[in-house]
Amino acid sequence: MEQVVQPEVALKQHTIWQNGQTPEPCAVVIFGATGDLTQRKLLPTLAHMMHDHPLPQSFCIVAFARRPMTDEQWRAMALDSVNKFMAPGDKLDEKAQKAFAQNLFYCQSDFNDREGYQKLADLLERLDEEKGTRGNRLFYLATPPTTDSEIIHQLGGAGLARQQHNNGDEESWTRIIIEKPFGRDLVSAQKLNRELARVFRENQTYRIDHYMGKETVQNLLALRFANGIFEPLWNQKYIDHVQIVVAESLGIGTRAEYYEESGAIRDMVQNHIMQVLCLTAMEPPVAFDADAIRDEKVKVMRAIPALSQEQVASNTVRARYTAGVVDGESVPAYKEEKGVAPNSTTETYVALKLFIENWRWADVPFYIRTGKRLPARSTEVTIQFKRVPHQLYKPSETKGLVPNRLTIRIQPDEGITLKFGAKIPGAARQLESVDMDFSYAKAFGIISPEAYERLLADAMIGDSTLFIRRDEVEASWRIVDSIINGWKSMPADSVHTYPAGTWGPKEAEELIERDGREWDTP
Numbered sequence: 161m162e163q164v165v166q167p168e169v170a171l172k173q174h175t176i177w178q179n180g181q182t183p184e185p186c187a188v189v190i191f192g193a194t195g196d197l198t199q200r201k202l203l204p205t206l207a208h209m210m211h212d213h214p215l216p217q218s219f220c221i222v223a224f225a226r227r228p229m230t231d232e233q234w235r236a237m238a239l240d241s242v243n244k245f246m247a248p249g250d251k252l253d254e255k256a257q258k259a260f261a262q263n264l265f266y267c268q269s270d271f272n273d274r275e276g277y278q279k280l281a282d283l284l285e286r287l288d289e290e291k292g293t294r295g296n297r298l299f300y301l302a303t304p305p306t307t308d309s310e311i312i313h314q315l316g317g318a319g320l321a322r323q324q325h326n327n328g329d330e331e332s333w334t335r336i337i338i339e340k341p342f343g344r345d346l347v348s349a350q351k352l353n354r355e356l357a358r359v360f361r362e363n364q365t366y367r368i369d370h371y372m373g374k375e376t377v378q379n380l381l382a383l384r385f386a387n388g389i390f391e392p393l394w395n396q397k398y399i400d401h402v403q404i405v406v407a408e409s410l411g412i413g414t415r416a417e418y419y420e421e422s423g424a425i426r427d428m429v430q431n432h433i434m435q436v437l438c439l440t441a442m443e444p445p446v447a448f449d450a451d452a453i454r455d456e457k458v459k460v461m462r463a464i465p466a467l468s469q470e471q472v473a474s475n476t477v478r479a480r481y482t483a484g485v486v487d488g489e490s491v492p493a494y495k496e497e498k499g500v501a502p503n504s505t506t507e508t509y510v511a512l513k514l515f516i517e518n519w520r521w522a523d524v525p526f527y528i529r530t531g532k533r534l535p536a537r538s539t540e541v542t543i544q545f546k547r548v549p550h551q552l553y554k555p556s557e558t559k560g561l562v563p564n565r566l567t568i569r570i571q572p573d574e575g576i577t578l579k580f581g582a583k584i585p586g587a588a589r590q591l592e593s594v595d596m597d598f599s600y601a602k603a604f605g606i607i608s609p610e611a612y613e614r615l616l617a618d619a620m621i622g623d624s625t626l627f628i629r630r631d632e633v634e635a636s637w638r639i640v641d642s643i644i645n646g647w648k649s650m651p652a653d654s655v656h657t658y659p660a661g662t663w664g665p666k667e668a669e670e671l672i673e674r675d676g677r678e679w680d681t682p
């Protein structure tokens with residue numbers, strides 16, 4: 161077992177290392193180190209890990225970025241971000257800040273400058289000597305997707321992608337984490353996969369979707385496969401339909417350029433929602449390991465047929481927000497946001513109905529909706545069960561009764577609620593729906609680890625279970641492409657509108673009401 165940094169610091173209540181493992185010494189190399197993701201998420205997460213969890217003593221973070229900066233300037237910039245974005249309860253004192261900063265190094269280069277990669281190789285070798293990182297490297301591409309191919313190619317060219325090489329008498333490893341979006345359609349995702357495969361092996365490649373790092377998303381597996389009572393009911397015999405909602409109250413902030421290109425379908429459906437859908441619908445894996453779980457996820461997506469033009473017209477709704485009020489504040493229309501084209505047809509909202517054509521899910525619709533500027537931030541999966549085959553009670557006695565619903569709250573207020581009918585106390589046979597509620601915070605009294613913390617820790621110990629495999633990305637794009645292609649041949653006015661601060665356009669209500677069902681609004 162490795163020695164740990166600051167062993168006197170008590171562990172936070174949660175643990176991040178699986179089975180007590182700690183990672184081997186390593187250098188984390190961040191491309192795009194001056195960007196939003198690194199400053200807001202990666203640096204605070206790494207600082208938190210270094211302070212509160214036993215990282216190896218030989219550990220460092222190298223920024224590969226184009227702005228001229230010294231190590232000292234980079235350390236000051238990184239500490240600013242850490243102080244600004246770390247959770248209030250996690251703030252580092254001066255000594256801990258100093259300890260963190262000592263492990264930060266800067267390599268200045270443009271992404272397409274070959275010499276920069278040679279400089280990086282030299283620096284990493286020096287750090288192996290001076291810091292004891294033993295040739296282990298974790299490359300993190302927190303970069304605009306347009307630059308990924310170049311970086312991968314250059315890493316290969318500089319000999320930095322070696323899977324394992326002997327470093328004295330030790331074997332070392334190299335891994336690469338790639339941020340979403342992974343491609344912008346099936347063709348570009350396949351191209352990026354091929355480029356990656358020329359340089360890195362699949363077992364070195366960690367495609368990240370931070371939703372998979374959320375405790376509540378992982379708990380879908382525990383709920384389904386570690387309990388005897390749910391799985392027998394988890395099929396078309398007992399389930400009427402499934403809803404997945406990912407609602408955001410925020411708008412696009414300063415990311416208009418990115419969002420105009422992606423829209424809600426690429427930003428949310430292709431990755432986060434597909435992942436949640438797979439975990440909800442997959443068959444029990446044969447083992448809790450990366451390939452067994454990912455095999456089952458791929459099978460789910462393979463059972464979702466590409467949508468025909470007619471199905472896109474009838475089973476999808478896209479929309480864009482107009483001006484409105486969110487959280488008591490007036491907000492502008494999407495088309496008035498800075499950086500959005502006046503003739504934009506980008507959707508900020510999608511509602512969909514999908515079917516998984518297999519034995520378990522035959523004829524069970526999966527309704528999906530996601531949007532920006534909705535009344536609340538909420539991600540939930542709702543399993544709605546079929547009604548009883550014969551109702552003993554009179555309609556007047558069951559007026560307040562909704563069907564049994566199991567709602568898995570992924571964020572915020574993480575937990576699970578089971579809705580069922582109960583008799584109102586008193587002589588009359590009056591029934592009402594009540595909630596049986598489980599709350600993560602109340603049950604465990606533990607602060608859940610940040611999604612990025614979980615995923616960085618897994619990448620460091622070489623566990624790719626929560627990362628996305630090559631065939632998964634492609635299977636997801638095949639479905640999403642069919643929807644985007646269907647939209648392309650539809651008129652511009654098929655992008656509906658909804659006032660900011662509402663739950664979406666009336667067409668989305670109609671999509672589900674046509675089937676005699678209704679959205680389970682958080």
Ligand SMILES: NC(=O)c1ccc[n+]([C@@H]2O[C@H](COP(=O)([O-])OP(=O)(O)OC[C@H]3O[C@@H](n4cnc5c(N)ncnc54)[C@H](OP(=O)(O)O)[C@@H]3O)[C@@H](O)[C@H]2O)c1
Nearest residue numbers: 192193194195196197226270271302303304305339340341
């Ligand atoms: N931000 C988020 O919350 C978030 C969430 C999920 C996924 N992501 C994904 O993470 C990635 C990064 O997002 P971001 O928001 O951090 O982007 P960003 O703020 O635009 O940062 C991009 C970074 O790349 C650097 N860069 C761009 N071109 C370069 C070049 N030719 N040579 C050297 N450096 C170059 C920029 O350096 P300069 O500072 O010098 O321009 C900057 O550090 C994207 O793929 C995004 O989709 C982001």
